[in-house]
Amino acid sequence: MSVRILYNNCTSCGECYNHCPNDIIGWNDEKNIPYIAYPEECSHCGVCALECKFDAINHIIPLACYVDINPFMPPLKQPQEFDWKKYPLQAQIPKEG
Ligand code: SF4
Numbered sequence: 763m764s765v766r767i768l769y770n771n772c773t774s775c776g777e778c779y780n781h782c783p784n785d786i787i788g789w790n791d792e793k794n795i796p797y798i799a800y801p802e803e804c805s806h807c808g809v810c811a812l813e814c815k816f817d818a819i820n821h822i823i824p825l826a827c828y829v830d831i832n833p834f835m836p837p838l839k840q841p842q843e844f845d846w847k848k849y850p851l852q853a854q855i856p857k858e859g
Pocket residue numbers: 765781782783784785786787803804805806807808809810811821
């Protein structure tokens with residue numbers, strides 16, 4: 763799991779739960795703490811770790827998010843930084859603007 767809650771630091775403020783755009787983080791009402799409900803659907807946006815003011819979220823970005831493993835995968839970089847000649851399939855997608 764790439765997102766972990768460090769319960770020793772967690773103050774149950776609820777910011778991670780409220781801000782996760784994919785509803786990956788659930789809330790345990792009984793214990794009044796967040797938990798990672800759907801780890802496999804996490805998009806690694808990092809919002810939970812940014813919103814947590816108590817250093818209670820450890821977000822490790824998977825290696826696949828850093829490296830272009832497959833040349834046919836959508837580019838992870840900004841379009842202006844991207845080598846479009848290297849990725850002919852992406853070059854066919856009309857660019858915005
Ligand atoms: S990294 Fe993003 S998608 Fe994953 S749990 Fe945190 S806020 Fe949700």
